[in-house]
Amino acid sequence: MSGGRTGELSAMDEPNEQELLAQAADADIHRLAIPTPFQVGRVNAYLIEDSPLTLIDSGPNSGKALDELEQALAVRGHAIEDIELLVITHQHIDHFGLASILARRSGAEVAALDGLALYLRDFGISTELDDRFAQEIMLRHGIPADVVTALRAVSASFRAWGSAVEITRQLRDGEELRLRDRTLRVLHRPGHSPSDTVFLDESRAILLAADHLIAHISSNPLLARPLGAPPDFTGPRPRALVDYIASLELTQAMDLSLVLPGHGSPIADHAALIDERFRMHRRRAEKIHGLIVAQPRTAHEIAVELWGNVAVTQAFLTLSEVLGHVDLLLDEGRVVECEDSADAVVRFEAV
Ligand SMILES: [Zn+2]
DSSP, X not given: OOSSOXXXXXXXXXXXXXXXXXXXXXXTEEEEEEOOSSTTOOEEEEEEXXXXXXXXXXXXXXXXXXXXXXXXXXXXXXXXXXXXXXXXXXXXXXXXXTHHHHHHHHOOEEEEEGGGHHHHHTHHHHHHHHHHHHXXXXXXXXXXXXXXXXXXXXXXXXXXXXXXXXXXXXXXXXXXXXXXXXXXXXXXXXXXXXXXXXXXXXXXXXXXXXXXXXXXXXXXXXXXOOTTOOTTOOOSOOOXXXXXXXXXXXXXXXXXXXXXXXXXXXXXXXXXXXXXXXXXXXXXXXXXXXXXXXXXXXXXXXXXXXXXXXXXXXXXXXXXXXXXXXXXXHHTTSEEEEEOTTTOOEEXXXX
């Protein structure tokens, strides 16, 4: 089975998407698939018909997203003004961009992980710092300067789909978010982003997982500034894939009846899917090891070797992928990091 796509994984007797969505609906959790302008396609917000009336994630800041969200709420007999609690799962704009508009119109409380509150309040500054951090990493790992410049422009244009939002209820890892008919356990699961937070409906063993686990694509462990890092943060380089694998191990050990992800279909067998992800990461690490054994290379050279000259917009994603897997090899003592004093670019060498 190839990494990334897991359609083949589904055995014939596995429940289909409609059955799994019906299982969620029995728990008064309804998927609202909101359009985004991004390659990932629609993002899943989840409406929990409980007290308070709760929305998990908002979709991006666009008129089309707002319009479709309003229609999806209306199908359930609600308006935006009825939302009482808005919960944000992580720092990516396709998940929280509409939050400030929804909060203003509804007066809803806005809840998110405590470490995420400042990031979202100062969203403009946060993304500016993120871009600067990404630029440093890209240059250090061999991405050509013209590509780095082009990517900054792309990132700046994406910002309009986000929006600063005030978090009125800060959540601590492990705490309980109590609704009338359920308790949601707040669990910090960094990796895909530093702020990834999943919510466990404890009595039903349903996990609202956002981008921590997705059925049809493997979540990118994106390199990002650590939460709460000072503005001038340059390192040490965060280890997103190492963190992500540790988070996946915690999730795999959970006894779950259903996982509701931030994109695509619900997941019935999370443990098998996570096993498949582990195998894929292992294969990729070994492939990268082979390339480094053949000759010392920069992370960018490895990315080009694996995926060719990808679109400019994908350059940071593929760099994050390579560095994540190199971190596994560094931990195993099979690779070392060597900085070239002439150009300050890092190359990886086999031990
Ligand atoms: Zn995300």
